[in-house]
Structures are given as C-alpha cells and as structure tokens.
Amino acid sequence: MRIFSNSTQQLLEQSLNAASTRQKTIADNIANVDTPNYKAKKTVFRHQLHNAIEGQQLNAYRTDDRHFEFGGKQNSQAAVVVSRTNSMFNHNGNNVDIEHEMAEMAKNQIYYNALIERLNGRFNSLKTVIGGGK
Amino acid sequence: MTIFHGFNISSSALTTQRLRMDVVASNMANVETTRGKFVNGEWQPYQRKMVVIQPNENRFSSHLAKAMGRTDNLGNGVKVSKIVDDQSPFKLVYQPDHPDANAEGFVRLPNIDPLKEMVDMMSATRSYEANVTTLNATKNMLLKALEIGKG
Amino acid sequence: MERVSYKPNSVMNNIIGNQPIKKLTPAEAQTSFKVALNDALRQVNDAQHASTIATEKLARGEKIDLHNVMITAQKASITLQATVEVRNKVVEAYQEIMRMQV
Numbered sequence: 114m115r116i117f118s119n120s121t122q123q124l125l126e127q128s129l130n131a132a133s134t135r136q137k138t139i140a141d142n143i144a145n146v147d148t149p150n151y152k153a154k155k156t157v158f159r160h161q162l163h164n165a166i167e168g169q170q171l172n173a174y175r176t177d178d179r180h181f182e183f184g185g186k187q188n189s190q191a192a193v194v195v196s197r198t199n200s201m202f203n204h205n206g207n208n209v210d211i212e213h214e215m216a217e218m219a220k221n222q223i224y225y226n227a228l229i230e231r232l233n234g235r236f237n238s239l240k241t242v243i244g245g246g247k
Numbered sequence: 248m249t250i251f252h253g254f255n256i257s258s259s260a261l262t263t264q265r266l267r268m269d270v271v272a273s274n275m276a277n278v279e280t281t282r283g284k285f286v287n288g289e290w291q292p293y294q295r296k297m298v299v300i301q302p303n304e305n306r307f308s309s310h311l312a313k314a315m316g317r318t319d320n321l322g323n324g325v326k327v328s329k330i331v332d333d334q335s336p337f338k339l340v341y342q343p344d345h346p347d348a349n350a351e352g353f354v355r356l357p358n359i360d361p362l363k364e365m366v367d368m369m370s371a372t373r374s375y376e377a378n379v380t381t382l383n384a385t386k387n388m389l390l391k392a393l394e395i396g397k398g
Numbered sequence: 399m400e401r402v403s404y405k406p407n408s409v410m411n412n413i414i415g416n417q418p419i420k421k422l423t424p425a426e427a428q429t430s431f432k433v434a435l436n437d438a439l440r441q442v443n444d445a446q447h448a449s450t451i452a453t454e455k456l457a458r459g460e461k462i463d464l465h466n467v468m469i470t471a472q473k474a475s476i477t478l479q480a481t482v483e484v485r486n487k488v489v490e491a492y493q494e495i496m497r498m499q500v
Contacts, residue, residue: 128457128458223464228456230471237475245482
C-alpha cells in the first residue's frame, strides 16, 4: 500500500533527519567553543541549496523524451555539513559564536517540535479516516 | 520571512553587543599601554578602539523590497561593520624618567577614559539582557503557537 | 382599554424574515443532498490541501507564520472529523431505515 509515499510525508521525514543532524552539529560547535583553530560547522538543508541554485538552473530543451536532461541526479541526502567561513576569528583561531549557536539551537528545537506536531496531525487524520471515527 | 526571523534579529544583536563588550574589555586592559604599534621607527601608544554598528541590510531581498516599494520589510538585525581607532589626541603626562618619554619629558598615554568605558560596558550589558529577554519572549510565543488545538 | 389589532401573517413574515416552508419533491431532496455532500467533500479536500501547503512551507523554511500553520492544520482536521461523523450518522440512519419492518 502506498499511503506514505506522497511528497509531503517524505519532506517531513527528511526535514526531521536534517534537524537531527543540525542538533549534532550545534552540539559539536558548543563543545568546541574554546578549541584553538576550530572552525564552526553548520548544516545546510537541501531545500536551502535548492533555493540558492534554482535561479541558475539550466534546463535542457528536449525535442524527444529519450534525450538526456542536464544536471546530474539530485543528491538524496537532506542535509550537508559545511564549515562556517564568513565569521570573525578569535585570537586563538576559533570562530564559534556562542550566541549564534544558542539561537540556532532554540530555532532547531522549535522547528523539530513543529514538524513532529504536523506529522502527528497527519497520522491522526489517517487514523480518523481509516477507523471511521470509532 | 521565516518563522525564525525574530530569532535571527535577536541573535545578531547579541553577537554585536558581545563584540562591543570585548572592545570595551580590550580598551580597559590597555589603559596604560605606551607601546601599542611600531610605526615609522617609533612606538605609538595603544589607540582606543570603537565599533561601528550598522543594520544588517546588505542582502538582495532588502534591496529588492525597497525597489518595489514594499513596506513590510523589517530588516535583518544589526552587525558590526568595522572596528575603528579613535582619532582623538593622546594624553600627555609629565614623567621624565619613563623609558618612552619624549624630549620634553612627556609620555603619551592612550586616549582611554575609564569612566567612558564603564558607561559603554553598562550600556552593552543592558542591551544584551534586553535582547535575551526579547529572544525568550519570541521563543515562548512560538512554543505557545505549537499548542494550538491541544487541550 | 385599547383595541389591539394584530397585523396579518404576511407582514409578520416580513418582520421575522421567514419564508413559509416549501415542500420538496423526492427528486429535489436527492439533488440537494447530493449537492450538500459534494460541497462538504470539496471543503474537506480544500482544507486538507491548504494544510499540506502550509506544512510544506514550514518544512522548507519559507515565508509563513507558525500560528497560521497550526490554525490551518486544525481547521483541516476538524473539517475532516466533522465530515466523517456526518457520514457515520447518515449510514446509521440508512441502516435504521433498512431495519424497519415493512
């Protein structure tokens, strides 16, 4: 049965995975707040990358369906961990901004809670329909 | 703007105030530093540092919103655009037996007034606390919004 | 003692705004029930669709307020539950009628 294969369900599940990765990254940064030469990491979600490159995507004009499309297959991973490069460094080469990390952690928690709420709502709706309200 | 716009704004303000505080700390520590920089063969005293705080508006979206005449553009917080040296003159103190005394016996001390730095420190602390309160209020509002429909 | 005169019925109707009750033929009753049912299902579908769009905007971090997402979701959920209950009652009524001894 393909009840759960629609795009919203997958988006929610992938976003939850990405939020979990982000929490680990933030914990890593906070633990290394005083480490010399440590560069802060951040987690970029696939839809953020997608929005960034969307305006520049080149689509092939195909006259036949059998012709190849530009662009490789999409990265199925929801979240990518990269180094934060645009912030100032301390005297010991560390660029972890503790306020930023704390704010990111609060944001991530609320994002995760909101997604769980929505996921529960969807599952409950499915149960209502299947159970007929009994 | 995303649901976390308020968080981003408060977070930028917290970073800015902490940086301002760091500058105050640096100034206070260097009140008596006569050998700050070596320029043209002689030692210059430490020059008081100041932060330049600007709204965080270099993004494409804010320029686009202005061009389109939209009025719901709230801005993106603040940032420290640069740390500049205070160009006011150094203090001159008569101490002929100081190693850095000039020909007339005057020593150039940094142009730092501890009272001014204390006032800056209090201002930065209060701003920091106010922004933390704001961030907590935003967080509580969002948590309450998550409880819509429960109970 | 004054004589109180009562106004005729049609004026009373105008004041209250009531139409006299019209009897429906069975064909008309079926049609109006079908229209009402389709309407309800369309509303459920619209509400679910709006809720899905709002949830996707939330997950992608696009421009939406969290309370709007929650309110849209609740509206969809309640609309769905109400329609399911109405369906149950209709089915129950049908079964009740079918059980009647002729």
